[in-house]
Amino acid sequence: MKGFFVTATDTEVGKTVIAGAIAGVLRKQGKNAGVYKPVQSGHVAGHLEGDAARLKALSGVDDPLDHICPFSAEEPLAPILALRRAGKHVTLGHLKHHYTRLKEKYEYMIVEGAGGLAVPYVEDGLVVDAALMFKLPLLIVARPNLGTVNHTLLTIEFAKQRGLQVAGVVLSGYQEETAGIAEQTNPDIIHSYSGVPVIGVIPWITESNQSEYVLSAVEQCIDWNQLRIL
Numbered sequence: 525m526k527g528f529f530v531t532a533t534d535t536e537v538g539k540t541v542i543a544g545a546i547a548g549v550l551r552k553q554g555k556n557a558g559v560y561k562p563v564q565s566g567h568v569a570g571h572l573e574g575d576a577a578r579l580k581a582l583s584g585v586d587d588p589l590d591h592i593c594p595f596s597a598e599e600p601l602a603p604i605l606a607l608r609r610a611g612k613h614v615t616l617g618h619l620k621h622h623y624t625r626l627k628e629k630y631e632y633m634i635v636e637g638a639g640g641l642a643v644p645y646v647e648d649g650l651v652v653d654a655a656l657m658f659k660l661p662l663l664i665v666a667r668p669n670l671g672t673v674n675h676t677l678l679t680i681e682f683a684k685q686r687g688l689q690v691a692g693v694v695l696s697g698y699q700e701e702t703a704g705i706a707e708q709t710n711p712d713i714i715h716s717y718s719g720v721p722v723i724g725v726i727p728w729i730t731e732s733n734q735s736e737y738v739l740s741a742v743e744q745c746i747d748w749n750q751l752r753i754l
């Protein structure tokens with residue numbers, strides 16, 4: 525299977541935006557790409573502001589929301605907690621079972637995790653365990669500003685320690701007007717300390733609720749040649 529497991533250094537960093545837009549750009553290029561959000565907390569799968577609906581809108585796939593996201597809970601808590609409190613006991617095996625349905629349909633899968641790699645995810649694993657199970661290389665979304673080097677290097681180190689292949693880092697939300705020395709130097713510093721390339725710096729998109737603007741920014745700002753797995 526080709527594709528990526530998209531994680532981030534934290535929650536609310538840009539995983540959904542980047543994952544959905546990568547799938548959307550691939551589909552625009554004529555590639556058969558699907559999206560999967562195994563577990564979503566904060567909104568039930570059918571909610572229009574939830575990740576499943578946003579992934580669907582950005583990518584343009586026609587799968588029902590409960591196929592894109594089979595396990596969801598309303599409370600904005602760590603997935604394992606939100607699921608348990610909703611009376612759901614989900615395991616890695618469940619996530620794999622629902623992945624199979626999409627895997628058969630698509631040539632590329634873009635899978636979005638939740639929060640970061642060490643987030644308690646399901647009964648028998650953290651997000652990192654799901655990433656390993658899906659056997660997809662990791663794409664790490666990080667913030668562009670001061671503090672991101674620490675969070676990104678920690679994420680890369682943990683991923684490598686657990687045997688994941690790290691394809692690259694994408695920085696999301698770069699703001700030209702306020703960017704200083706940290707924002708300008710962070711991509712090279714991350715690369716030099718980790719050996720992992722920063723394959724894109726995505727600007728802050730004011731019209732982020734309009735898919736065409738998001739897709740166009742991601743298409744222009746990601747170095748697609750560096751995403752060699754595709």
Ligand SMILES: Nc1ncnc2c1ncn2[C@@H]1O[C@H](COP(=O)(O)OP(=O)(O)O)[C@@H](O)[C@H]1O
Pocket residue numbers: 532534535536537538539540541542696697698726727728729730732
């Ligand atoms: N490059 C960007 N430009 C504009 N808004 C962004 C960008 N990246 C992320 N956002 C916004 O930041 C918030 C968090 O992004 P999201 O993709 O939902 O993060 P995550 O999936 O990591 O929790 C959302 O409101 C999203 O629209």
Ligand SMILES: [Mg+2]
Pocket residue numbers: 539540541575636
């Ligand atoms: Mg998300």
